[in-house]
Amino acid sequence: MPNAWKDTFERYRDIRLLWIFLMGCASGFPFLLTGSILSGWLTDAGIERAEVGLLGSVATVYAVNFLWAPLVDRVHLPLLGTLGQRRSWILATQLMMLVFTLLLATVNPASSLLLAGLFAFGIAASSATQDIAVDAFRIDQFAPHEKASLPPAAAVAIMGWWTGYSWPGYLAFASADRLGWNNIYLLMAGVIVLLMTFTLLVREPASARDQLQARADERYRRQLDGHRWAGWFAATVIEPFAEFFRKNGLKVALMLMLFIFLFKIGEAFLGRMSVVFYKEIGFSNEQIGEYTKLFGWFITVSFTLLGSAFNTRFGVVKGLMLGGSAMAASNLMFAILATTGPVEWLLLLTLVIDNFTTAFSTVAFVSFLTLLTGRAFSATQYALLASLGNLSRTTLAGLSGYTVDWLGSWERFFVVTALMVLPSLLMLWVLRDRFNGISQGTDPLKSK
Numbered sequence: 001m002p003n004a005w006k007d008t009f010e011r012y013r014d015i016r017l018l019w020i021f022l023m024g025c026a027s028g029f030p031f032l033l034t035g036s037i038l039s040g041w042l043t044d045a046g047i048e049r050a051e052v053g054l055l056g057s058v059a060t061v062y063a064v065n066f067l068w069a070p071l072v073d074r075v076h077l078p079l080l081g082t083l084g085q086r087r088s089w090i091l092a093t094q095l096m097m098l099v100f101t102l103l104l105a106t107v108n109p110a111s112s113l114l115l116a117g118l119f120a121f122g123i124a125a126s127s128a129t130q131d132i133a134v135d136a137f138r139i140d141q142f143a144p145h146e147k148a149s150l151p152p153a154a155a156v157a158i159m160g161w162w163t164g165y166s167w168p169g170y171l172a173f174a175s176a177d178r179l180g181w182n183n184i185y186l187l188m189a190g191v192i193v194l195l196m197t198f199t200l201l202v203r204e205p206a207s208a209r210d211q212l213q214a215r216a217d218e219r220y221r222r223q224l225d226g227h228r229w230a231g232w233f234a235a236t237v238i239e240p241f242a243e244f245f246r247k248n249g250l251k252v253a254l255m256l257m258l259f260i261f262l263f264k265i266g267e268a269f270l271g272r273m274s275v276v277f278y279k280e281i282g283f284s285n286e287q288i289g290e291y292t293k294l295f296g297w298f299i300t301v302s303f304t305l306l307g308s309a310f311n312t313r314f315g316v317v318k319g320l321m322l323g324g325s326a327m328a329a330s331n332l333m334f335a336i337l338a339t340t341g342p343v344e345w346l347l348l349l350t351l352v353i354d355n356f357t358t359a360f361s362t363v364a365f366v367s368f369l370t371l372l373t374g375r376a377f378s379a380t381q382y383a384l385l386a387s388l389g390n391l392s393r394t395t396l397a398g399l400s401g402y403t404v405d406w407l408g409s410w411e412r413f414f415v416v417t418a419l420m421v422l423p424s425l426l427m428l429w430v431l432r433d434r435f436n437g438i439s440q441g442t443d444p445l446k447s448k
Contacts, residue, residue: 023199037173041109058124093127098193153370166294243377
């Protein structure tokens with residue numbers, strides 16, 4: 001057993017994990033700009049919490065990014081294309097984010113809320129496109145037979161995501177009262193420049209993607225009487241989705257998609273309102289930055305390493321079950337915090353449980369989605385699956401502010417978000433044998 005654990009942690013010496021970590025930083029950072037920083041800015045500007053939640057719906061674009069994911073898989077960008085298919089798209093989207101962030105820094109949301117929303121949407125759309133390329137970058141790093149490397153890869157991607165999200169977030173909240181939110185966005189523009197440097201430093205993954213796509217092109221071209229462009233279009237737009245349903249079967253594919261949608265719905269509603277909640281019960285910007293960003297980063301990274309080892313040793317299905325159960329418990333801890341007010345030690349305990357939840361469930365969730373993804377169209381297929389997981393977080397969670405108002409108290413809101421986790425846990429328990437088969441590369445039940 002000690003040797004097994006040693007072998008598990010030995011996998012972290014792979015240099016490819018460093019590239020994945022840096023791209024994880026690039027993926028996590030933009031969520032600050034349209035998430036907690038924007039919520040803090042709008043709250044300080046006197047915007048109603050229902051409008052704060054609704055403006056956060058610009059993140060809906062993450063739920064539909066699979067619609068243009070085929071372009072990220074197939075279209076070679078001019079000039080930047082020399083960096084490789086994945087890095088060129090990542091750098092292009094970062095340039096777009098930089099422009100929209102600089103524009104947002106010039107806005108006063110109290111008088112120009114719509115304009116602030118438009119610029120925030122530009123950041124979200126650029127970030128959602130970047131995520132397509134970053135996820136494909138991670139998947140393409142490993143050959144199909146390297147399944148044991150998927151949990152460590154997921155773990156370092158998550159650690160990178162939280163590093164890109166938490167450290168600049170701590171800097172933003174700790175400095176907001178002194179610098180003002182407009183200057184904070186200028187500071188965040190500087191972080192984007194640093195992330196662009198990371199993109200230039202990492203190595204493009206080696207992949208047989210072009211050969212696999214060429215075969216799909218040829219197959220569709222034959223079926224369409226030799227029409228070259230029609231074959232390319234069919235292989236680009238239709239084949240990634242057709243392959244997913246063909247590989248899993250219609251029944252299993254739909255079942256997987258439903259589970260992916262349900263799994264994080266409670267966490268999504270909680271996350272959208274967390275900063276508003278902290279401020280309403282009495283925590284300051286500096287406390288929010290220190291506890292949720294700085295301390296939150298430390299415990300998330302620690303639990304992510306542990307979650308990676310757990311998922312490698314015991315499988316992603318057990319990781320999903322453990323993480324999902326903790327998810328419900330962490331939401332109930334927020335309900336307790338709502339009754340006590342700004343008690344710092346209780347906030348720390350709540351964050352420990354909440355970040356344990358995030359670590360275990362997300363490592364398992366990302367690993368599970370990666371197992372379902374093919375190699376020819378990794379960007380498109382992963383984007384489709386991740387979009388389902390994002391749908392609750394980005395679209396439905398836009399109603400979270402109205403939900404708090406309708407329920408009449410934070411306590412009721414957090415209890416309801418805890419109950420939202422239960423359907424996916426029940427589904428996971430009932431279908432655990434089938435999910436285990438999929439995670440091991442076989443599904444003996446899908447033909448039934």
